[in-house]
Amino acid sequence: MDKxxxxxxxxxxxxxxxxxxxxxxxxxxxxxPQNLVDVENELKDYCGVxxxxxxxxxxxxxxxKIDSAIFEIGKPILGICYGLQFLVHALGxxxxxxxxxxxxxxxxxxxGKSKLLxxxxxxxxAWMSHGDEVVDLPEGxxxxxxxxxxxxxxxxxxxxxxxxxxxxxxxxHTDAGEMILKNFLKITKAKKSWxxxxxxxxxxxxxxxxxxxxxxxxxxxGGVDSTVAFALLEKALGKKNVFGLMVDTGLMRQGExxxxxxxxxxxxxxxxxxxNERKHFLAALANITDPEEKRRVxxxxxxxxxxxxxxRLRFNPREWLLxxxxxxxxxxxxxxxxxxxxxxxxxxxxxxIEAMIxxxxxxxxxxxxxxxxxxxxGKKLKLSKKLIERHPFPGPGLGVRIICGASNKPKTTNxxxxxxxxxxxxxxxxxxxxxxxxxxxxxxxxHPVAIYTASRDFEKLEEISTWLVNKFPExxxxxxxxxxxxxxxxxxxxxxxxxxxxxELLQTADAIVNKILVAQKxxxxxxxxxxxxxxxxEKEGESIILRPVNSAEAMxxxxxxxxxTFFSAVVAKLKKLxxxxxxxxxxxxxxxxxxxxx
Ligand code: XMP
Numbered sequence: 001m002d003k004x005x006x007x008x009x010x011x012x013x014x015x016x017x018x019x020x021x022x023x024x025x026x027x028x029x030x031x032x033p034q035n036l037v038d039v040e041n042e043l044k045d046y047c048g049v050x051x052x053x054x055x056x057x058x059x060x061x062x063x064x065k066i067d068s069a070i071f072e073i074g075k076p077i078l079g080i081c082y083g084l085q086f087l088v089h090a091l092g093x094x095x096x097x098x099x100x101x102x103x104x105x106x107x108x109x110x111x112g113k114s115k116l117l118x119x120x121x122x123x124x125x126a127w128m129s130h131g132d133e134v135v136d137l138p139e140g141x142x143x144x145x146x147x148x149x150x151x152x153x154x155x156x157x158x159x160x161x162x163x164x165x166x167x168x169x170x171x172x173h174t175d176a177g178e179m180i181l182k183n184f185l186k187i188t189k190a191k192k193s194w195x196x197x198x199x200x201x202x203x204x205x206x207x208x209x210x211x212x213x214x215x216x217x218x219x220x221x222g223g224v225d226s227t228v229a230f231a232l233l234e235k236a237l238g239k240k241n242v243f244g245l246m247v248d249t250g251l252m253r254q255g256e257x258x259x260x261x262x263x264x265x266x267x268x269x270x271x272x273x274x275x276n277e278r279k280h281f282l283a284a285l286a287n288i289t290d291p292e293e294k295r296r297v298x299x300x301x302x303x304x305x306x307x308x309x310x311x312r313l314r315f316n317p318r319e320w321l322l323x324x325x326x327x328x329x330x331x332x333x334x335x336x337x338x339x340x341x342x343x344x345x346x347x348x349x350x351x352x353i354e355a356m357i358x359x360x361x362x363x364x365x366x367x368x369x370x371x372x373x374x375x376x377x378g379k380k381l382k383l384s385k386k387l388i389e390r391h392p393f394p395g396p397g398l399g400v401r402i403i404c405g406a407s408n409k410p411k412t413t414n415x416x417x418x419x420x421x422x423x424x425x426x427x428x429x430x431x432x433x434x435x436x437x438x439x440x441x442x443x444x445x446x447h448p449v450a451i452y453t454a455s456r457d458f459e460k461l462e463e464i465s466t467w468l469v470n471k472f473p474e475x476x477x478x479x480x481x482x483x484x485x486x487x488x489x490x491x492x493x494x495x496x497x498x499x500x501x502x503x504e505l506l507q508t509a510d511a512i513v514n515k516i517l518v519a520q521k522x523x524x525x526x527x528x529x530x531x532x533x534x535x536x537x538e539k540e541g542e543s544i545i546l547r548p549v550n551s552a553e554a555m556x557x558x559x560x561x562x563x564x565t566f567f568s569a570v571v572a573k574l575k576k577l578x579x580x581x582x583x584x585x586x587x588x589x590x591x592x593x594x595x596x597x598x
Contacts, residue, residue: 002190003027005046007036009054009064009082015328016555017050017080017170019370020178025192026185033066040073048076048188051083053168055442057132058082058089059097076161076188078116081130084155084164091162094136102128103439103592104466105173106147114144114156116163118183120176126153126167127174127556129591131440134166161187171556173589196376200232203365207236211321216363218323219306220244220272221252222260223393225366226325228378230269232365233323235381242323243271247305249298250278250500251397253514254507267384273313277305281399285498289405291436291445291598292345294498298396299350322356324348326364327374348395372552391528392554398506399498400598403534406493407434410447410474419471420451424464427452427487430475431536435597437476438590439469446476450584454485458561461587469592477593479545479584483571488538496535496542505579506533509544512573516566526560527551532586532597541581544574548585549595557590 004021008014008030021028026047033051036042043049049070056063068090071077079087085095108126110117126147134152137143145154147167156163163184169177216233220226233242244264248257261274284301288294310320330346356362366374371392378388394400410416413430420428428451437444449468455461465478481487496502510531517523532545546567551557571583586593 001027001193002047003029003045004048004050004185004188004190005029005031005043006050006052007031007033007066007083009033009052009086010056013080013168013170013555014052014054016370017052019328019373020170020181021050021185022194024178024182024185025194026190027194033064036066039067039070043070043073043075046075047190048078048184050184051077051079051086053081053083053129055440056082057097058085058095059132071160071162076184077163078184079162079164080170081166081168084166085132085134087162087164088134088138088141088152088155091138091141093134093138093141095132096135098131098133102130102149103470104128104589106149106153106167108145108147108153108167108176110145110154112142112144114154114163115158115187116156116180116183117144117154117176118179120179124175125173126176127171128167129440130166134164172552173556173558196373196380199369199373200377200380203232204236207233207363207365210360210363211237211241214319214321215241215243216323217306217310217315217320218242218244218325219302220246220264220269221325221393221395222246222256222264222390223325224371224378224388224390225327225374225392227264227267227383227387228374228381229323229325229364229366230264231381231383232377233363234269236365239271244269244273245306245309246272246274247302248274248276248278249281249302249397249399250503251281251298251399253393253398254511263384263387267387273309275305275309277301280305282498282500282503285399287497289497291400294399294404294598295345295396296350298399299345299348300352302395303350303352321361321363323363323365324353326367328368328370331367346395370552371554389524391523391526394596398503398510400596401530401532402498402502402506403433403435403532403597404496404498406495406535407432407447412472412474416449416472416475420449420468423467424451428468429487429491431479431491431534432493433534433536435477435593437588437593439476439592444476444592446474448477448479448586449475450479450481450487450491452481452485452487456564456567458587462559462589465587466589469588477586477588480587482546482567482583482585483575484582490538491536492538494535494537502533502542505542505577506531509533509574509577509580513546513570516569516573520563520566520569522562522566526562527557528554528595529560530596534597537581539581541579543582543584544580545584545586545597546570547595547597549590551590551595554595555590557595559585559587559589
């Protein structure tokens with residue numbers, strides 16, 4: 001089968017590139033550059049090579065490298081972001097250490113004739129996420145496109161078929177991204193021969209081979225991933241050999257445990273047991289405030305609970321493997337690929353699980369797929385629309401949507417707030433809490449800014465949010481206050497913990513938001529809708545942050561633009577909860593923020 005090699009320099013996007021290529025019908029595989037010793041020989045079966053982005057700078061001593069012989073093997077090569085900088089640096093051009101970096105959308109202008117850019121409009125939007133930049137080209141290369149702040153946005157040596165892009169063609173925010181990847185595939189002459197039916201067939205035989213005569217014990221959350229994993233394992237191994245356990249962690253949505261178990265039984269999954277472990281999870285989280293620690297604790301309690309259940313059910317560990325509905329982004333963003341920076345530890349990637357993976361004790365039939373592909377596989381396995389179309393819900397559940405602890409505002413708060421006033425003529429308040437983000441492929445843990453305006457011009461709001469996050473490293477999110485256009489004088493936070501009453505408060509708020517979303521027929525218009533509880537207030541109480549996003553694969557996301565009537569209905573209902581003082585809307589894209597706050 002014709003295939004493309006994607007060399008993983010550690011970017012959040014390396015697997016995304018491979019996924020895009022596969023979706024264009026050509027098989028793509030990820031290779032780790034440091035593992036290649038004889039590039040000519042090891043790449044001989046590939047029609048073309050893509051060098052991915054990565055979190056490092058070519059100037060760092062230990063930045064990932066590949067033998068320069070790669071540029072002499074006569075295969076078409078496309079370097080993206082770090083991949084471009086690497087090839088320019090290796091071939092004698094010049095890369096300069098970036099000052100502030102560039103993150104977000106930019107206007108791409110074509111400036112030269114290029115096979116790679118065939119049929120790309122003269123002007124279009126491209127997605128940038130980089131620190132360093134190219135300032136001088138190697139011999140034989142020409143510039144083919146620029147943006148306002150990046151002269152060498154696209155370059156090439158057409159004689160040698162070596163191409164480079166500073167922007168990311170693999171993310172959907174780049175208008176012509178798919179066109180450019182298609183053009184590259186044409187240049188490589190690779191034949192289209194990959195699809196999900198083939199994946200299903202090969203995965204089923206892989207599962208059979210790995211599991212052998214043993215059985216699989218799967219943790220089911222009711223989310224799309226674990227349900228599809230359940231169905232796929234059943235198809236491969238037969239009903240008798242797959243056993244599902246649903247743990248009610250107490251961190252699920254209101255009424256979720258009941259609803260999920262009902263709909264799973266209706267779909268024919270009768271080999272399913274539900275256990276209630278609310279107390280256990282809440283007790284373990286009682287004094288935990290750090291997001292990473294929370295994730296580790298939740299992951300560990302999951303394992304403990306599951307071991308206890310196995311014991312109680314008298315399962316012989318030699319006869320059972322543990323199944324998980326892990327999908328691609330879960331493995332990548334937990335630094336699942338050797339070069340990626342750690343953004344978040346997913347509950348199914350804690351140390352103990354990693355150790356079990358090493359020993360071959362874990363089955364993860366979907367670990368190579370993205371959410372949209374998982375949904376397609378679900379359809380092929382004849383699961384109901386209702387199950388397949390559910391919004392994704394993270395394993396640690398509301399645990400990562402309840403902000404705990406408190407943090408001081410940064411020292412530069414006054415400067416930031418004054419700059420916002422000067423530049424945008426509106427009030428911005430830095431909030432005394434922090435959340436997780438992802439910038440230039442690395443994790444950030446920084447403050448949100450709340451802005452106050454009656455305007456609902458989302459294009460403008462997006463501009464403000466991109467500007468703020470690019471300008472101030474202390475800021476990684478921007479939220480818009482929905483219940484008031486006038487800012488309070490002060491903002492305080494309390495040292496809040498993970499308590500039962502806070503979980504219940506968030507469950508109530510989340511149920512209100514979801515009900516309105518469904519009633520206004522907007523459920524399928526957003527990809528995911530986290531509702532977050534944060535201990536910030538002017539006088540007393542807490543704040544709710546709405547985080548509706550649109551995304552195709554969770555690696556990148558846009559905040560969703562919902563109608564005014566939705567927000568006014570939500571604010572009216574949430575304001576009736578006595579504990580809630582403020583309601584914010586998160587208006588940050590991913591990157592620089594992540595979808596979940598923790
Ligand atoms: P972030 O917040 O990293 O989320 O932008 C990307 C997607 O992953 C989901 N997510 C998780 N899913 N276990 C999961 O099963 C986890 O620990 C976890 N953390 C985040 C998140 O809801 C979003 O869809």
